[in-house]
Amino acid sequence: MATREILIWPDKRLAQKCVAVADVNDDIRALARDMLESMYQANGVGLAAPQVGVLKRMVVIDLQGRDGAPSGEPPLVLINPVFNDMQGELTWEEGCLSVPNEVGQVTRYARCVVDYTDLDGKPQRVTGEGLASVALQHECDHLEGKLFVDYLSPIKRNVIRRRMLKLKAERERNRPVQAAAL
Numbered sequence: 531m532a533t534r535e536i537l538i539w540p541d542k543r544l545a546q547k548c549v550a551v552a553d554v555n556d557d558i559r560a561l562a563r564d565m566l567e568s569m570y571q572a573n574g575v576g577l578a579a580p581q582v583g584v585l586k587r588m589v590v591i592d593l594q595g596r597d598g599a600p601s602g603e604p605p606l607v608l609i610n611p612v613f614n615d616m617q618g619e620l621t622w623e624e625g626c627l628s629v630p631n632e633v634g635q636v637t638r639y640a641r642c643v644v645d646y647t648d649l650d651g652k653p654q655r656v657t658g659e660g661l662a663s664v665a666l667q668h669e670c671d672h673l674e675g676k677l678f679v680d681y682l683s684p685i686k687r688n689v690i691r692r693r694m695l696k697l698k699a700e701r702e703r704n705r706p707v708q709a710a711a712l
């Protein structure tokens with residue numbers, strides 16, 4: 531397993547529509563393990579493949595995972611998720627690993643049913659309510675190139691955007707220099 535760098539918004543790769551996973555093979559299973567490890571290390575409860583620069587329709591969610599440790603419950607790995615039924619409404623204060631240290635209120639469906647393929651290539655269905663419903667919609671939005679900041683007012687989004695550009699510039703400055711063999 532290996533952690534992968536989580537992209538910070540704004541980034542072109544976070545704004546693309548992702549492609550379906552054609553074959554659930556060992557590469558996809560390795561990607562799922564890397565995504566889970568990256569999510570736990572960043573203290574997140576969900577991560578979508580485009581957030582690690584892979585433009586494939588795949589997300590991982592573990593709502594119980596905290597402080598970098600798995601919850602013990604098997605995490606959800608959803609490949610090619612499709613919403614099947616959505617009901618009700620709820621507003622949640624959301625954050626995102628690609629928009630560190632920022633939150634914003636987003637109104638979403640309170641309950642949703644999602645069909646997906648699991649890591650064995652088998653069809654599955656999950657029903658989410660409350661935070662689980664929010665997480666499913668938030669993560670699947672990433673596969674459409676959409677982030678929670680897209681639901682905020684242009685003013686708030688621009689404030690966050692400026693802070694993220696500053697953060698990215700700082701990270702770039704602090705990045706270790708790659709050794710080049712000449």
Ligand SMILES: [Zn+2]
Nearest residue numbers: 625626627628
């Ligand atoms: Zn996110």
